[in-house]
Amino acid sequence: MNVQFKKGVLELCVLVLVNKRDRYGYELVQEISHKFEISEGAVYPLLRRLTKEEFFTTYLKESTEGPSRKYYHITRSGRTYMEQLIEEWRTFSIGVNQIIKEGEEN
Amino acid sequence: MKKEEFIKQLAAQLRGLPPDERGEILADYEEYFEIGLLEGKTEQEISAGLGSPRTIAKELALNSSFAKAEHKPSIFNVFNVIGLTIGLSFLNFLLIVGPLAVIVSILFAGWFASITMIAAPVLQLAKIMLDYAYFSLFELFISIGACGIGLLLFIGMYHLSKFSTRLIIHYCKWNMTIVKGRESNV
Numbered sequence: 001m002n003v004q005f006k007k008g009v010l011e012l013c014v015l016v017l018v019n020k021r022d023r024y025g026y027e028l029v030q031e032i033s034h035k036f037e038i039s040e041g042a043v044y045p046l047l048r049r050l051t052k053e054e055f056f057t058t059y060l061k062e063s064t065e066g067p068s069r070k071y072y073h074i075t076r077s078g079r080t081y082m083e084q085l086i087e088e089w090r091t092f093s094i095g096v097n098q099i100i101k102e103g104e105e106n
Numbered sequence: 107m108k109k110e111e112f113i114k115q116l117a118a119q120l121r122g123l124p125p126d127e128r129g130e131i132l133a134d135y136e137e138y139f140e141i142g143l144l145e146g147k148t149e150q151e152i153s154a155g156l157g158s159p160r161t162i163a164k165e166l167a168l169n170s171s172f173a174k175a176e177h178k179p180s181i182f183n184v185f186n187v188i189g190l191t192i193g194l195s196f197l198n199f200l201l202i203v204g205p206l207a208v209i210v211s212i213l214f215a216g217w218f219a220s221i222t223m224i225a226a227p228v229l230q231l232a233k234i235m236l237d238y239a240y241f242s243l244f245e246l247f248i249s250i251g252a253c254g255i256g257l258l259l260f261i262g263m264y265h266l267s268k269f270s271t272r273l274i275i276h277y278c279k280w281n282m283t284i285v286k287g288r289e290s291n292v
Contacts, residue, residue, distance in 0.1 A: 024137075024141075025134060025137065025138060026137070026138050026141040026142065029138075039155075039156075039157045039161075040138075040155040040156050040157070041155075041156035041157035041158075041161065041162045041165075042157070042162075042165060044131070044134050044135065044138070044162070045162060045165040045166045047134075048131070048134075048166065065144060066140055066141055066144045067136070067137050067140045067141070069137060069141070070133075070134065070137060
């Protein structure tokens with residue numbers, strides 16, 4: 001799949017998952033890679049960028065087993081950004097689906 | 107790749123970053139390894155999933171420079187982003203064009219030399235016809251000798267050209283797999 005396209009989709013998925021509840025990096029990678037193939041290494045740079053743009057805040061939390069984990073929490077501007085991306089995605093996917101359907105009818 | 111090796115390579119790739127930022131990034135990946143190990147994965151499996159430290163470092167550098175340019179749009183920052191963006195594809199461009207230019211110029215020089223040498227006796231005769239006073243048996247023999255060497259060079263160049271064509275095709279294919287590898291790495 002096109003690289004830039006996949007990057008955009010990955011960003012949307014990360015925002016939606018963190019919006020649902022606070023998550024740590026490993027968890028996000030697992031959730032997404034169960035659904036479609038991603039390069040796991042690309043998720044952390046993305047998380048850093050979203051944090052830098054103040055869409056996420058982070059905090060460390062101890063775990064019952066293993067290392068303490070860095071959790072990501074969505075901010076208000078992050079939520080606004082997510083809603084905007086969801087809207088764009090809907091318009092986009094409706095358009096693509098229509099084109100595919102019209103193609104199949106012929 | 108083992109965890110230690112991965113972290114070491116990533117640290118080396120991130121030399122340009124401020125120490126605190128570099129520390130944070132490395133901590134993120136260490137955390138990722140540790141959780142993965144708890145889940146029963148091997149270090150090799152985890153690092154294979156993460157992809158190459160180089161790709162990650164490039165991605166991080168691109169992100170942080172873009173963020174900088176957006177927040178503080180100075181000429182310097184914008185140049186930084188342009189440089190990085192060009193750098194990503196320009197490297198691939200150079201990887202193909204650099205060696206290609208070298209091979210093509212060597213081939214061109216070789217062919218040119220061999221054809222000139224083969225033509226030497228004819229040129230020598232032309233020179234004599236134009237001005238008989240210049241006739242020199244020595245020069246004529248030299249030119250005939252050059253013609254022989256030129257013919258040998260011609261055969262050599264024929265084989266060298268065939269060989270380099272194969273070499274270039276192989277090299278381009280190999281480069282494509284690298285570029286593709288990087289693209290699927292997202």
